[in-house]
Amino acid sequence: MSLKNKVIEDSEQLGKGWDTPDINWYPGHMLKAKKELAKQLKRVDVVLEMRDARIPVSSANHDFEKLLQQKKRILLFNKTNLADEDTTRKWKAYFKKMDTPSLFVDALNKQNLQEILPLSRKLMREKWSNFRKRGIRPPSLKLLITGIPNVGKSSLINRLSRRKATEIGPTPGVTKHQNWIKLGKDVELLDTPGILWPKIENREAGLRLAITGAIKDSIVGTSLLSDYLLGILMLQSQEQLLKHYHLTEENLELLPADLLEKIAEKRGCLKSGGAIDHPRAESLVLRDFRAGKLGRLSFDLPET
Ligand SMILES: Nc1nc2c(ncn2[C@@H]2O[C@H](COP(=O)(O)OP(=O)(O)OP(=O)(O)O)[C@@H](O)[C@H]2O)c(=O)[nH]1
Ligand SMILES: [Mg+2]
Structure with missing residues (x-):
């Protein structure tokens, strides 16, 4: 070895x-945020699930699995520049083998951010081509970002929209309410509060x-x-x-x-x-x- x-x-x-x-932190606003998330899901095309590149598994919210099962989903592993490079390479290979599309990004340094929208559109290609066949113009692309607190969801939105569209901060629990942000003329992204799960068993x-x-x-x-x-x-x-x-x-x-x-x-x-x-x-x-x-x-x- x-x-x-x-x-x-x-x-x-x-x-x-x-x-x-016991490490549990599930304040009332998270439960509320989870219910609001469930309500919005049917209105969005693709869910961007943000996790931390240093803990790709520990930052997965299993409480959401059922909720998100039917949705098109992209896993975004953020803060890649803080993660060990060799381990990240192994994780990339691991997630490549899985069905879920994934990207390792860094919202602060804009690493790989340019790939998010093309990948989201790619996931919608078939549905939109069916729309066109029926003479319907595809609507704007609606994305939702979800994930654990403080992982960089709002930072990513600010980077993609090239402005301070939403509040960010170094402590968990900065975003308290959902917030639709326009990214150009045909993309909208819903920022959501970070959510954990009621009992962290591990x-x-x-x-x-x-x-x-x-x-x-x-x-x-x-x-x-x-x-x-x-x-x-x-x-x-x-x-x-x-x-x-x-x-x-x-x-x-x-x-x-x-x-x-x-x-x-x-x-x-x-x-x-x-x-x-x-x-x-x-x-x-x-x-x-x-x-x-x-x-x-x-x-x-x-x-x-
Ligand atoms: N090093 C590094 N820091 C980042 C990155 N993205 C965000 N941050 C920092 O992480 C902190 C949290 O960022 P936010 O965008 O507020 O995170 P959030 O997921 O919206 O947090 P909540 O609203 O609390 O759920 C801030 O201090 C950011 O500057 C990244 O890619 N790399
Ligand atoms: Mg936020």
Whole structure:
């Protein structure tokens, strides 16, 4: 087994057996959003289901499977520039084998965004050709974007419409209501609030969703999140971690909680008396990771 695979296997074990609390975040607005989504579905041609490229499986909302079964659907894996390139290549091959059309995109850097509309139109080709045969002019293309919170749905819409058509923000739960946005003269896209599912059974998936920003930090707590994250970074992103915080290789032998204290000292996350300010240091590590400063990392790995 190669070292890389060994490391990945070790990190796969990380969340197992952890004494994690139940990770559930299903506020009232999500239930409402799910009902509203169901109502709109019959009006839309294609559903763009956005997931996070770092967790292509953990970010899938199985609660929607039944709802979306009959719809034409494109899987958009966003934030590809934050995911490990080698793992993404494997995921691309995996999803290519499946029936569902998929694209790995990056809304911030506009990667692959130009392929979304042609692919959506391609899915409608047969239906629209039947319309034309009957002398009916095809209506405008109606798309709906759905997915977990904070994954970049509204950012994508702003990129496609080339304006600030809808609110975006770094925390989950920014979009609270549905919002139709016109993209040119014959395409409309419905922005929807991010939705999770009532009970996140898989704790590992829950941690991954929280680390990547889909669940509010306060639900899991920054202490557990930074502990889990540092544990993975110490195995999989050593170089970037050491470089970013000016650490030494010996520091990698510390426990994640002790490494956090080292980082806190280096970065001056201290209380007025000089004691470590743990919450500040934990938030710093999470923020740096989410901004891509600690290297590209994928949490979900395809079976090989
Ligand atoms: N690195 C990176 N960040 C992104 C990308 N797309 C969006 N973001 C960032 O992710 C955060 C969330 O973006 P939004 O567009 O508000 O996400 P959303 O899915 O609409 O979130 P909700 O409305 O809360 O469901 C923002 O800080 C964006 O700048 C991407 O492709 N790469
Ligand atoms: Mg939004």
